[in-house]
Amino acid sequence: MTKFNAWNVIKNGLNGQSYWTRQWRDPEPKSSYDVVIIGGGLHGLATAYYLAKNHNIKNVAVLEKGWIGGGNAGRNTTIVRSNYMMPGNHEFYEHSLKLWENLSHELNYNVMFSQRAHVSLFHSPGAKDSVSRIYNIMRLHGTDAELWDLKTLKKKIPHLNYHNSRFPILGAAVQKRAGNARHDAVAWGYARAADTLGVDILQNCEVTGFTRKNGNIESIQTSRGIIKGKKIGFAVAGNTSVLWQMAELGNLPIESHKLQAFVSEAVKPLLDQVVVYGVGGAHFYISQSDKGSMVFGGDLDWYKSYAQRGNLPMVQDVAEAAMAIFPSLGRIRLLRHWAGVMDMTMDGSFFICKTPISNLYLNAGWNYGGFKASPASGWYFADLIANESPHNYVQNHNLERFEKGINIDERGAGPDPKLHG
Numbered sequence: 001m002t003k004f005n006a007w008n009v010i011k012n013g014l015n016g017q018s019y020w021t022r023q024w025r026d027p028e029p030k031s032s033y034d035v036v037i038i039g040g041g042l043h044g045l046a047t048a049y050y051l052a053k054n055h056n057i058k059n060v061a062v063l064e065k066g067w068i069g070g071g072n073a074g075r076n077t078t079i080v081r082s083n084y085m086m087p088g089n090h091e092f093y094e095h096s097l098k099l100w101e102n103l104s105h106e107l108n109y110n111v112m113f114s115q116r117a118h119v120s121l122f123h124s125p126g127a128k129d130s131v132s133r134i135y136n137i138m139r140l141h142g143t144d145a146e147l148w149d150l151k152t153l154k155k156k157i158p159h160l161n162y163h164n165s166r167f168p169i170l171g172a173a174v175q176k177r178a179g180n181a182r183h184d185a186v187a188w189g190y191a192r193a194a195d196t197l198g199v200d201i202l203q204n205c206e207v208t209g210f211t212r213k214n215g216n217i218e219s220i221q222t223s224r225g226i227i228k229g230k231k232i233g234f235a236v237a238g239n240t241s242v243l244w245q246m247a248e249l250g251n252l253p254i255e256s257h258k259l260q261a262f263v264s265e266a267v268k269p270l271l272d273q274v275v276v277y278g279v280g281g282a283h284f285y286i287s288q289s290d291k292g293s294m295v296f297g298g299d300l301d302w303y304k305s306y307a308q309r310g311n312l313p314m315v316q317d318v319a320e321a322a323m324a325i326f327p328s329l330g331r332i333r334l335l336r337h338w339a340g341v342m343d344m345t346m347d348g349s350f351f352i353c354k355t356p357i358s359n360l361y362l363n364a365g366w367n368y369g370g371f372k373a374s375p376a377s378g379w380y381f382a383d384l385i386a387n388e389s390p391h392n393y394v395q396n397h398n399l400e401r402f403e404k405g406i407n408i409d410e411r412g413a414g415p416d417p418k419l420h421g
């Protein structure tokens, strides 16, 4: 594997870029592995990497039915933040943000992490109080968090609708270390680093069934043959319930909903932060990509589906929210929009846990927020698989929490998966 460094960039620049090696191998599946991770999204790839790196477990395969990063990993709006307050969640997402801060060095791959600040607008004194509570808790934990008054906001982001908006803007809660990264670079970076440590990344390898023996999963049926794994991890995001039923485990407390994203033509630098607007039923978030496109999205499509495409009412909803808060967007042309399948849980928090099958481990329930979570998700899922017991931060992120009444409901939205954006 050619390392990315100044010397190799110059050498290859002078030699017609001909000495770069493949980023990862395309191996034939082995008949068995110590660990098989199903799902070649960010969580699956990160888990494989940390299994090899942190736990020296290198006989690992990642099985991906399509191409790596082609699911939600490649479809999201890439917002990275750690403005969570519930015990467990806060520590987990803050660790994730710290991993992001060094990820390009760690993987020797530029994931283009840009800490440009996450700016959550508020529109009433009540909303200010409520968001201040969260941001004060963050500060008590040592996480950066601040409030911007209207004067500061106008100076930093002059293009918002300050004069004529239905819900006047009063200020914003800000996390300056938050920002965006380049989604496919993260998938490729983890894949390349995991492959270098010996992990087999098997693309076009769809899991179609499981053979059970003595309560365990003995082997996995795939479109590339039968593969055995001493331990098996699910990291298939919106498809978790499908695989769960394939393993004859019944129903999961997860609903799969669609979330759309939108990207405009490229324009000159217009917005230097991630801005979030949510009031009166509207929900909208926007940033500008390094190529200049405006990247934005809103709420779920409000009905369950496994289709990776969205519907028109939500296009209208997002366009209305955009115009309410950022009127100059009305003159920008939309290039593309698409959807991904979200694994929404009953309390909006994730699962990193053991399952009723003793050699099967579950990583799921990322709702809208799994991109930012991917480094820590891989870290703690690998830790669980290697050590057989959950780390303190994720000890309540299990399937039993609903029976025990230990919901981790960050938004206080109640047991309705649609409301936990």
Ligand SMILES: Cc1cc2nc3c(=O)[nH]c(=O)nc-3n(C[C@H](O)[C@H](O)[C@H](O)COP(=O)(O)OP(=O)(O)OC[C@H]3O[C@@H](n4cnc5c(N)ncnc54)[C@H](O)[C@@H]3O)c2cc1C
Residues within 6 Å of the ligand: 038, 039, 040, 041, 042, 043, 044, 063, 064, 065, 066, 067, 068, 069, 070, 071, 072, 073, 074, 075, 076, 077, 078, 079, 080, 205, 206, 207, 208, 235, 236, 237, 238, 239, 243, 259, 260, 261, 297, 338, 339, 340, 341, 342, 366, 367, 368, 369, 370, 371, 372, 373
């Ligand atoms: C429009 C949109 C905007 C979002 N915005 C943000 C955001 O701004 N910030 C944020 O933090 N999060 C965001 N998210 C959420 C985030 O993208 C997801 O939570 C996260 O990517 C899920 O983890 P993953 O990357 O591992 O999932 P995926 O990339 O979906 O990986 C799962 C993989 O499993 C594979 N798979 C499924 N079934 C099988 C099978 N039978 N056999 C083999 N492989 C299989 C799939 O092909 C897929 O590649 C957004 C999501 C969407 C759709």
